[in-house]
Amino acid sequence: MPRKQDEAWFTVPEHTDELLAGRYGDPFSILGRHQAEKVDIIRAFYPDAANVRLIVQRPRSAEIEKSMRAVDDTGMFIGTIPRNARYRFKVTWADAVEEVEDPYSIGPVLDDAELEAFARGAHFHLHCLLGAHARTFDGIDGVLFAVWAPNARRVSVIGDFNIWDGRRHPMRLRHRAGVWELFIPGLHPGERYKYEILSANGEILPQKADPYAAFAERPPATASVVVSPWAYDWHDESWMAARHARHAPEAPISIYELHIPSWRRPGGNCDRVATWDDLERDLIPYVREAGFTHIELLPIMEHPFGGSWGYQPLGLFAPTARHGTPQQFAAFIDACHQAEIGVILDWVPAHFPNDVHGLAQFDGTALFEHMDPREGLHEDWNTLIYNFGRHEVRAFLISSAVMWLEQFHIDGLRVDAVASMLYRDYSRAEGQWVPNIHGGRENLEAVGFIRELNDTVRRVRPDVMVIAEESTAWPGVTQPTADGGLGFAYKWNMGWMHDTLHFMERDPLWRGYHLSEILFGTHYGFSERFVLSISHDEVTHGKGSLLARMPGDEWQRHAGLRSYLAFMWTHPGKKLIFMGCEIAQDGEWEHGGEIPWHSLENPLKAGTLRLVSDLNHTLRRTPALHERDADPRGFQWVVGDDVANIVFAWVRYAQDGPPVVVVWNTTPVIRQGYRVGVPEGGFWREIMNTDAAIYGGSNVGNGGGVSAERSAAHGHPWSLDLVLPPMALLILSPVRTEV
Structure with missing residues (x-):
């Protein structure tokens, strides 16, 4: 005679109403498997489902189906199965039937030791711990989601797979680290997703992209995208083996800085941008023939606004979808290395934009940024400043740096806006900044972050370059951290650039009164390891092109530019110029256009390009021009x-x-x-x-x-x-x- 079911099994626990309303932060206490005498109670939440049945595995016979009881019209379904039996759901919708595994049948996934290391700021591979990762657990394929939001009341994964409904996939909070996790069976790479977060005060925040995402939709779309697990088959062994020598202070280094979208537009169409495949075909031969040792890319981390040139990124772990997939990006780097061209990325740890889908007020609090605008707001750029004193934020940023170096074999990072990080009163009037604990203007937390960054990079990839864009007289930027320095490999020489360009802008008749503008650079030129930089900042914002800053008629302006470039290549320090300078571009750089390649029909333009190529090849083969750059x-x-x-x-x-x-x-x-x-x-x-x-x-x-x-x-x-x-x-x- 069949055993009568206990009606108590079908009652709903406390807080179920909150769960169903999307306001409860502990879904595993209600959903999934729960023991009751000799059976397990299974609870599932499928709003709008016609019915849900349990498919129960039996050890020595075929699977069986069992109906689940609907709890009114709440979307909650309850059933029972034998103790510890495996199961899945058959869900009947109005137009389809699907079989799915129960995400709430899977116990905690993330490793406790790793979470503890993250909380201490000692985990520098967060791209492996957090984010979205295709995984297999107990024979079940799916995607593991994990995100840091310690002050949230509830966090849910939302996407096409659950019609962007935050009630359907609330996550589990790992309290020690403030990390929320959920493994969703049946999902595959390519899924779009975000997080829906309920703040501590009960407000549903704007949908948030994943800070740790490895890929995202192409802007202006903003969803994160699950990527396939991949291990690229590299062919750059020769380059990697010799990289340490190529980056040494005595090595010849000349860098071609470029903004990928405006370097060359496919078909000359300003509405199109080059793919990584296009760049492999066109950019690499051009740079190789021109003799540059490295290219430096304006930030290619995912960023919502193209007009920021990449300097307001939100996806610090994701190469922008504008140019292709992460795998295609890796293939481009590999091709550069095989052509003996190094790749440096501009990287922005100083600040981030305040887009609502991004990091700003991520869990309803100032999580990544400072709460006090005197510490957390860059008024010049209307951006937010990272809280460098927070362990998890430092780990987030350092993990981003490590990921680019390890996963994509990047040869160097040029750290943007270092000066803004070092000083609490950077671009602030009296009373608009908060002194440090000693009453000074130095940002001690940022200094500590920079030193930790450089020490970590030196430990994991000692043969890469970390370069500072630092425009002040801060001492010891390229000195070892053990000696009290910041630990960078090189520093942009902004003073040399400003002084020498001022000299070149003057009428030659009056230059004799300003010889110091050329001479002064050598007074401090060996105090750091310098990169002489004529960057994108010198050909925009109304400054005109480099050529336009030369006085005289057309011939004199081109002659002056040629001589200035040769002066730069023969002056102590590594070299960097921005795209377009090598062909004596007439107009100011415009990020919505492209380099005027047609101008190479002009012999003066073609001659400048040949000069730069010859300068680069002369630099390489002439030890006197590079061996003692820092001596x-x-x-x-x-x-x-x-x-x-x-x-x-x-x-x-x-x-x-x-x-x-x-x-x-x-x-x-x-x-x-x-x-x-x-x-x-x-x-x-x-x-x-x-x-x-x-x-x-x-x-x-x-x-x-x-x-x-x-x-x-x-x-x-x-x-x-x-x-x-x-x-x-x-x-x-x-x-x-x-x-």
């Missing part, structure tokens, strides 16, 4: 006080090889019989002349070289009697006879 013994002024002629000359020394002498005539006047002291005798070959006809110049020069005379000059026992071309720079090197 004051590698540089010596020869002429720095010629007010009348406005000529500069200097020597660059190699560690063992021959030196080079550089002579720069900054006026449009030919100088005949100009004597320059040199450190040794013999024939000095003219290895570069920016006035050569192949560059668009007038072809004035010294016939390929000059023999040194035993006539002392400028503190050297030998000297050269030179013809100095107009608005041009010469590079000369002695021809040594092998013994």
